Amino acid sequence: MEDDRISYHESVRRAYRRIKEDGMTNIWDRYEAQGLGSDPDKRCPFCMGGTRCDLCSNGPCRSDAEKDKRGVCGITADGMAMRMMALRNVMGASTYHYHTEQTVKTLRATARGETPFEIKEPGKLRDFAGRLGVDTSGSDADVSLRLCDFAEADFNRKADEPSLIVEALATQERKEAWHKLDIFPGGIYGEMMRVTSSCLTNVDGYYVSLALKAMRMGVAMAYQSQIVNEYCQDILFGIPRPHPMRVDLGVLDPDYVNVLPNGHEPFLGFAMVQLARLPEWQEKARAAGAKGMRVIANIETGQEMIQRWNMDDVFYGFTGNWITQEAVLATGCVDLFACDMNCSMPIDPAYAERYRFKLIPVSDLVAFEGVTDRLDYEPEEAERQAAQLLEMAVANYGERRSSVEPLAGLPSGDAVVGFSTESILEALGGSLDPLLDAIKSGAIRGIAGLVSCTTLRDSGQDAHSVAVARELIARDILILSMGCGNGGMQVAGLCLPEAARMAGPGLKGVCEQLGVPPVLSYGTCTDTGRIADLLAAVSGALGDVPIPDLPVVAAAPEYMEQKATIDAVFALALGLYTYVNPVPTVTGGPNLVKLLTEDCMDVTGGVLRVETDATEAAEGMLAHIEAKRKKLGL
Numbered sequence: 001m002e003d004d005r006i007s008y009h010e011s012v013r014r015a016y017r018r019i020k021e022d023g024m025t026n027i028w029d030r031y032e033a034q035g036l037g038s039d040p041d042k043r044c045p046f047c048m049g050g051t052r053c054d055l056c057s058n059g060p061c062r063s064d065a066e067k068d069k070r071g072v073c074g075i076t077a078d079g080m081a082m083r084m085m086a087l088r089n090v091m092g093a094s095t096y097h098y099h100t101e102q103t104v105k106t107l108r109a110t111a112r113g114e115t116p117f118e119i120k121e122p123g124k125l126r127d128f129a130g131r132l133g134v135d136t137s138g139s140d141a142d143v144s145l146r147l148c149d150f151a152e153a154d155f156n157r158k159a160d161e162p163s164l165i166v167e168a169l170a171t172q173e174r175k176e177a178w179h180k181l182d183i184f185p186g187g188i189y190g191e192m193m194r195v196t197s198s199c200l201t202n203v204d205g206y207y208v209s210l211a212l213k214a215m216r217m218g219v220a221m222a223y224q225s226q227i228v229n230e231y232c233q234d235i236l237f238g239i240p241r242p243h244p245m246r247v248d249l250g251v252l253d254p255d256y257v258n259v260l261p262n263g264h265e266p267f268l269g270f271a272m273v274q275l276a277r278l279p280e281w282q283e284k285a286r287a288a289g290a291k292g293m294r295v296i297a298n299i300e301t302g303q304e305m306i307q308r309w310n311m312d313d314v315f316y317g318f319t320g321n322w323i324t325q326e327a328v329l330a331t332g333c334v335d336l337f338a339c340d341m342n343c344s345m346p347i348d349p350a351y352a353e354r355y356r357f358k359l360i361p362v363s364d365l366v367a368f369e370g371v372t373d374r375l376d377y378e379p380e381e382a383e384r385q386a387a388q389l390l391e392m393a394v395a396n397y398g399e400r401r402s403s404v405e406p407l408a409g410l411p412s413g414d415a416v417v418g419f420s421t422e423s424i425l426e427a428l429g430g431s432l433d434p435l436l437d438a439i440k441s442g443a444i445r446g447i448a449g450l451v452s453c454t455t456l457r458d459s460g461q462d463a464h465s466v467a468v469a470r471e472l473i474a475r476d477i478l479i480l481s482m483g484c485g486n487g488g489m490q491v492a493g494l495c496l497p498e499a500a501r502m503a504g505p506g507l508k509g510v511c512e513q514l515g516v517p518p519v520l521s522y523g524t525c526t527d528t529g530r531i532a533d534l535l536a537a538v539s540g541a542l543g544d545v546p547i548p549d550l551p552v553v554a555a556a557p558e559y560m561e562q563k564a565t566i567d568a569v570f571a572l573a574l575g576l577y578t579y580v581n582p583v584p585t586v587t588g589g590p591n592l593v594k595l596l597t598e599d600c601m602d603v604t605g606g607v608l609r610v611e612t613d614a615t616e617a618a619e620g621m622l623a624h625i626e627a628k629r630k631k632l633g634l
Helices: 010-021 027-033 077-111 122-131 140-155 164-169 172-180 188-198 207-237 267-276 279-287 299-308 322-329 348-355 379-403 421-427 433-441 463-474 484-491 497-502 505-514 525-541 562-574 590-603 614-632
Strands: 243-247 257-262 293-297 315-318 336-339 358-361 413-417 446-451 477-482 519-521 552-556 577-580 607-610
Touching (some): 077 207, 077 379, 077 562, 077 590, 122 140, 122 207, 188 207, 207 525, 207 562, 207 590, 243 484, 257 267, 257 299, 267 279, 267 293, 279 379, 293 299, 293 379, 299 315, 299 322, 299 484, 299 525, 322 348, 336 348, 336 379, 348 358, 358 379, 413 484, 413 519, 421 525, 433 525, 446 463, 446 484, 446 525, 446 562, 446 614, 463 477, 463 484, 463 497, 477 505, 477 525, 477 614, 484 519, 525 562, 552 562, 552 614, 562 577, 562 607, 577 614, 590 607, 607 614
Parallel strands (some): 257 293, 446 552, 477 519, 577 607
Antiparallel strands (some): 243 413
């Protein structure tokens, strides 16, 4: 592949050249090989349109709306495309909620004094519990246990039992809209079962019904899974607050024992940092011939960690997002890759063999062909498990260092990370008024929540996301960045105050006044719920302006996997203009396309927009924001 189709980042392009020289299979070549003819982006037209189904033995079926060609069961192209989308959404919701269950389990064990962690944010604990109507009397441990009990009871409500978490956290206007549409959810487990059961052959083939069920599950997921997860992680590990962080592949030094927690769950990552900061562990690394030991943040587990904890010479920096993975492993600098519940690739064992690192699954969800060593996370065993992982890394150092030539001189940079609702309020002096005043005056035209993955579809890794972000800030649109796309923003230098020079004059002035970047590093894809809570606060501060009337948009310039699709469906239920790229696999259903891109505006207030050109995408988002400003009289 040409450089511009590999990655926006020079570090990854250099690692790719090394991978090619070493004769290793890699994501870029595998992507290219999937294309039809000489076009790496061309695929089966039925699959690209979402109109291919193999759920029953009468298939695989293909449908064609223009010819009224239906599946054997009679399902239309619209129904087929939405059914497959709904099933992807179930996978996304269940994976988000798995993380949440692990977080609640960890908080409960911590409250009982059974983990190496502590309640770092008792104020957040009591504030969140109080918002949910949980009794806040007694010790922090007492409140934590009640909060866990309340959350788990709500997760397990039947689909026809309204969620108390959604009732407590959503705005009144949204709740009324969702009740009217019958998409106010029950418990997340009941909603996932309801959608999955509806997708069975010959149950629900109506695209509108399936879309509404998916939205209902999305609402449950955002409030029960995402908000509960992130706020409980705040309680355990700290509220994100702005601080500098080293980023890019240059944070990997081959002369150190380098331990990389990878995935989406930060529990063992934090436990390893706590141990690695002790002199005895640094001495063990030096005794093995290394300069010391470092824990390097990686992908979304890394985002969870860097948002909350400051860097030092042990917790040293952040590499990048998921497409960076093979490049990271091919640097020859990794001693241990600890894989939790998401974003570890099936090809990793081949890289472990070639580049001599220990590959250890640390979640019961994760398995690799040929890898038998594993250490599934249990909160009560976290310190012992972290120690075992560090021991493996130290033992690996000598072999890795003597047998693998490292890729030296890779670039590194800096980013400011750790923005959250609380830290944004702190930066504004404890009130949203300065931000609202900047929006009212027009210095900031609006806000974009960039909730994105990273993909190779149509462009190189992060290239389209960076282009869209540059176009948005140039139009005085402030970005809150989440997900793997956030890693792309950080490594590209957009999460530095100096990036304000790329912004329009209004946003540039606000950034310079506050000393903040034009792209605020707001977390992971799991923080989609957090931004919904922030929008609720903005709505309230403006006098209960309906969320669909706010000058805000959601943007996923490079969505990739199933968690992203349910984030987008939730954004539509929340009433947001939602820009996505690449073009989703629904285009074979014309009525479904019309529902998502036109009719939805009259249903929830949200609308889906697709656009492959970065400038046109930004212009579309700006036009929506300007229309909302006009409606509000701004």
